[in-house]
Amino acid sequence: MEVEGAWSPYIKNMKIELQSIPHLIASCLFLILATRTLLTIELNKNTNTNKWLASLFLVLALLLFDEFLFLNALIFNNSALWEKLITSLNLTIGPLTYFYAQAMTSNSENRRGYFYLHFLPAFTFFIVSLFISSEMFNNNSSVKVTFSLLFLATLLPYVFKVLADLSTYQQGVKQHFSSFLNHDLSWLKLWAGFMVIMAIIICLSPVAEQFKLLSQLMPDVHYLLIIASVVFLLMPDISKQKSIEDKPLEKQIQDLPGQELTAAFKHIEQLFIEQKSYLNNELTLAELSKLCQLPEVLVSNAINHVGKQCFYDYVNTHRIEEAKRLLIKHRSRSVIDVAMDSGFNAKSTFYNAFKKFVGQSPSEFRKANQNLNDECQA
Missing domain, CATH: 1.20.1070 (Rhopdopsin 7-helix transmembrane proteins)
Incomplete structure (x- = not known):
């Protein structure tokens, strides 16, 4: 009380x-x-x-x-x-x-x-x-x-x-x-x-x-x-955002001869395209390294110094090429469906990447190439 x-x-x-x-x-x-x-x-x-x-x-x-x-x-x-x-x-x-x-x-x-x-x-x-x-x-x-x-x-x-x-x-x-x-x-x-x-x-x-x-x-x-x-x-x-390890992937670049990097990049590119690894929307450097049976340091440096891209841009470049093909081939399919089928997991990421690598939006690209599929079929 x-x-x-x-x-x-x-x-x-x-x-x-x-x-x-x-x-x-x-x-x-x-x-x-x-x-x-x-x-x-x-x-x-x-x-x-x-x-x-x-x-x-x-x-x-x-x-x-x-x-x-x-x-x-x-x-x-x-x-x-x-x-x-x-x-x-x-x-x-x-x-x-x-x-x-x-x-x-x-x-x-x-x-x-x-x-x-x-x-x-x-x-x-x-x-x-x-x-x-x-x-x-x-x-x-x-x-x-x-x-x-x-x-x-x-x-x-x-x-x-x-x-x-x-x-x-x-x-x-x-x-x-x-x-x-x-x-x-x-x-x-x-x-x-x-x-x-x-x-x-x-x-x-x-x-x-x-x-x-x-x-x-x-x-x-x-x-x-x-x-x-x-x-x-x-x-x-x-x-739910995850931390990353501060891996010094560039530390051994001076020990890698140019020929080894070039050969590694050709091997990576061949497997990457053959197996369409870029369609995996959660692909990581570690997974690609395991697929190619090469060390992460070598894979990273090959992509950076021979491909002249970081891993993120390298994968998205191939995804954009796949998206361009699908946009022309399947004109009735929505842009967001094309994005998902190309390996992207977010609409905004797809639009930003497409604009960066193509210089046009997906819709503008499709419109500019609307007759290309008909010509190929003819």
């Missing part, structure tokens, strides 16, 4: 502000994303990657839930400890994103000896804030400027690191896989953009508070997170 009495004033006076509902919904969406990520750890064996991703989503869920509580003046609004903890959690967004990106490009354990140092700013800020009064924490301009600078320091550098890891990841995928299925990190590039905007808003906030009009025009960073929660939930399951 005593506990109920302590809570009763909040329950009786509870009034949910309409503007706070999106924050609560977005918090739940990030919680769903975090839960889904944790549930896929065993399935995809992405233990090291998904633990960082789930932690990031959980932090974002807490930040939005805190804003929901604040807007409604609920119980935690008067808790100084909670407020300081939540503020400090903002400083973990950059490191958590970075460690996820790093784990996706390597099977290493994120250099356990020092990775905790990346969270030192958040920990230090929280400890120092415990010795600051709530009034000073909320109203002192020096505290706000310090937090803004720390937020900038724990966000922007990691954005550049994430983009560098993302570039490495995409290059690695193109060297080992013929499809971006389960290797699509486009959401991460989008999130990096969100991080930049967040950094700008947080850093300008102390300045904006000095000018009433500017303060009114300054967007709330929480609305960015609301948009992100919806976008990420609607995108293909980002928790």
Whole structure:
């Protein structure tokens, strides 16, 4: 009964502000994303990657839930400890994103000896804030400027690191896989953009508070997170994206004579065309290497240096040639059916590859060659 009495004033006076509902919904969406990520750890064996991703989503869920509580003046609004903890959690967004990106490009354990140092700013800020009064924490301009600078320091550098890891990841995928299925990190590039905007808003906030009009025009960073929660939930399951091994396929190129590479490429090309391996929409470098009974290093270097293409483009070049043949031969078949029959597993990938290698869209190519099949039959 005593506990109920302590809570009763909040329950009786509870009034949910309409503007706070999106924050609560977005918090739940990030919680769903975090839960889904944790549930896929065993399935995809992405233990090291998904633990960082789930932690990031959980932090974002807490930040939005805190804003929901604040807007409604609920119980935690008067808790100084909670407020300081939540503020400090903002400083973990950059490191958590970075460690996820790093784990996706390597099977290493994120250099356990020092990775905790990346969270030192958040920990230090929280400890120092415990010795600051709530009034000073909320109203002192020096505290706000310090937090803004720390937020900038724990966000922007990691954005550049994430983009560098993302570039490495995409290059690695193109060297080992013929499809971006389960290797699509486009959401991460989008999130990096969100991080930049967040950094700008947080850093300008102390300045904006000095000018009433500017303060009114300054967007709330929480609305960015609301948009992100919806976008990420609607995108293909980002928790199922798989990491790649950082294999140094180019390290032995200097030891391979040109004649050996040329002979290997001819052997690869012959088997590749005879068995139409490119029709396998999940073909990997390892599978092609096994088919040709050649080391992955040799297969990769032969394709790169003799074929002048990465593995991804090499396979898709043959798929496009197959698609061109089917577009002319079967004019009544839909473009998407032709794409699937040619070895592609996504319409967008097919259209982008066709435009890249042919210079036309599939429909434009079919229209330009509409009489070719009739001439061949005649």
